Amino acid sequence: MMHELAFDYDLFVIGGGSGGVRAARIAAGEHGAKVALAEEDRMGGTCVIRGCVPKKLMVFASSYRGAMADAQSYGWQVQAGGFDWTVFRGKLDTELDRLEAAYRGGLKAAGVTVYNERATLADAHTVVLASGAQITAKHILIATGGRPSVPEAAAKAGVMTSNDIFKLDALPKSVLIVGGGFIACEFACILAGLGVEVTQFYRGEQILRGFDNEARTLVADQMRAHGIRLLTGTDVAQLQAIEGGMSVRATSGEERIYERVVYATGRVPNTDGLGLAELGVKLGPKGEVKVDGWSQTAVPSIYAVGDVTDRINLTPVAIREGHAFADTVFGATPRMADHDLVASVVFTQPELGTVGQTEEEARTRGPVEVYSTSFRPMQSAFAGRPEKVMMKLVVDSDSRKVLGCHIVAPNAGEMIQMAAIAVKMGATKEDFDRTVAVHPTMSEELVTMRKPVRKT
Numbered sequence: 491m492m493h494e495l496a497f498d499y500d501l502f503v504i505g506g507g508s509g510g511v512r513a514a515r516i517a518a519g520e521h522g523a524k525v526a527l528a529e530e531d532r533m534g535g536t537c538v539i540r541g542c543v544p545k546k547l548m549v550f551a552s553s554y555r556g557a558m559a560d561a562q563s564y565g566w567q568v569q570a571g572g573f574d575w576t577v578f579r580g581k582l583d584t585e586l587d588r589l590e591a592a593y594r595g596g597l598k599a600a601g602v603t604v605y606n607e608r609a610t611l612a613d614a615h616t617v618v619l620a621s622g623a624q625i626t627a628k629h630i631l632i633a634t635g636g637r638p639s640v641p642e643a644a645a646k647a648g649v650m651t652s653n654d655i656f657k658l659d660a661l662p663k664s665v666l667i668v669g670g671g672f673i674a675c676e677f678a679c680i681l682a683g684l685g686v687e688v689t690q691f692y693r694g695e696q697i698l699r700g701f702d703n704e705a706r707t708l709v710a711d712q713m714r715a716h717g718i719r720l721l722t723g724t725d726v727a728q729l730q731a732i733e734g735g736m737s738v739r740a741t742s743g744e745e746r747i748y749e750r751v752v753y754a755t756g757r758v759p760n761t762d763g764l765g766l767a768e769l770g771v772k773l774g775p776k777g778e779v780k781v782d783g784w785s786q787t788a789v790p791s792i793y794a795v796g797d798v799t800d801r802i803n804l805t806p807v808a809i810r811e812g813h814a815f816a817d818t819v820f821g822a823t824p825r826m827a828d829h830d831l832v833a834s835v836v837f838t839q840p841e842l843g844t845v846g847q848t849e850e851e852a853r854t855r856g857p858v859e860v861y862s863t864s865f866r867p868m869q870s871a872f873a874g875r876p877e878k879v880m881m882k883l884v885v886d887s888d889s890r891k892v893l894g895c896h897i898v899a900p901n902a903g904e905m906i907q908m909a910a911i912a913v914k915m916g917a918t919k920e921d922f923d924r925t926v927a928v929h930p931t932m933s934e935e936l937v938t939m940r941k942p943v944r945k946t
Contacts, residue, residue: 496623498842499525501628502525505760506529506633507537507538507797507808509796510594510633510815511593512530512816513631514527514595516813518600519600520822525602527597527605528617528619530606530607530608530609533594534590534593536797537805539586540656541805543586544656545680545837547660548655549676549837550673550881551578552839554684561592575660575661581832592732608620611630611769634759634760635760636800639756641753644726649729649751651752664689665752668690668726668751668755669756670692670697671699674690675709676836679716679718679839681838683839687719688719689718689748690718690719691726696710696724701896702792702850703843704880706842709840709842713839715876729751730840734747736791759779759798759799759800762777766779766792770788778799778800782794784824795815802832806832810827828909833910837941840877840879840899843856843902845894846913848884852894857946858887859884862880862944863881864881865935867931881897881932881939882896883919883936890918891917891918891919892913897934901932905932909936
């Protein structure tokens with residue numbers, strides 16, 4: 491590949507998370523571009539270091555108490571002892587170190603030059619490192635991700651964010667989690683499973699806004715059944731740090747002391763101080779970088795992928811965006827990342843897996859049929875637990891296409907991945923019906939629901 495002599499690099503990537511690393515590796519390793527990447531923190535970004543990976547390992551850890559209780563119901567003579575956070579935390583740190591090293595190794599193998607420092611923009615082709623060095627590039631990719639957003643008063647009072655949970659020296663005896671999104675709900679379930687007394691405030695009517703109403707209602711019911719004190723229509727009125735914890739007065743008038751308070755009230759893109767707006771890059775109300783379908787900004791040489799664009803804030807989406815960018819700009823194979831029918835999962839207990847439209851969304855677009863069933867699965871029923879699961883299909887009444895699939899169940903994430911293939915291919919309800927059930931499983935209900943429970 492011919493390189494532009496006027497520039498130090500063909501591509502300079504700012505941000506070493508999943509999207510930025512994928513773009514750098516593909517541009518350099520597969521397309522022969524001369525690439526550099528700057529990361530001011532640990533390589534791997536939110537997902538690897540303070541998000542998906544450590545969170546999922548904590549989900550696993552928190553599930554064993556219930557698994558051992560089930561084992562007793564199945565005849566095993568087992569008894570859970572106390573959870574040793576320090577043992578788990580040590581292994582977690584080791585695993586994250588391993589993954590970070592793997593990310594760095596992948597960049598090195600692809601021939602990417604890495605700068606372990608902050609980078610900002612001086613002009614459309616020049617980045618400035620924290621050391622003062624200026625580096626030019628034909629193309630610049632912004633992949634700086636996002637960070638937790640905390641109200642100023644709460645931050646001053648000393649509340650924690652999800653980032654801080656992974657760094658705890660010891661688990662608290664009690665915790666208040668403020669927020670109702672997937673991060674708040676996931677950590678409520680995790681900490682409750684690890685033996686922490688959990689209270690959760692959410693100011694809205696129901697948690698997990700934007701997800702299917704029937705599905706999120708079941709998740710909320712199950713969280714309460716697992717001992718989480720979930721209070722909707724409730725927010726923090728006043729916070730005060732005291733010895734040994736934090737005194738909290740709720741909008742309901744209730745006053746309690748919690749050892750820790752965690753705010754999971756949203757995230758914002760990391761664009762502060764990068765110099766983007768000064769160059770003519772358009773930013774949205776939250777500071778998100780505005781891009782077109784090719785991930786290109788208003789400045790032709792500057793692109794952006796991942797959470798910093800606030801499109802679909804999921805790691806696999808950032809990876810797809812980064813890969814499509816590299817193929818388009820350096821691989822002579824132009825393609826856009828596909829943001830339609832992206833499956834996702836909330837790692838509550840039970841999990842909520844979803845792909846496509848919610849029932850509420852689908853109703854606004856035309857007539858639909860809803861097929862839904864909720865039942866006690868075999869494993870928990872035998873163990874005497876009251877847990878319920880749900881399988882749901884939202885079907886277009888005219889085309890018969892499955893518009894949405896929603897699963898609330900253990901391992902819903904594994905199930906929704908497979909269902910997403912069918913939904914993405916445009917499968918109809920009759921295609922699902924023609925599929926022979928795998929028995930006995932929970933997911934067989936997806937292909938055995940004959941009559942709609944609702945028509946609109």
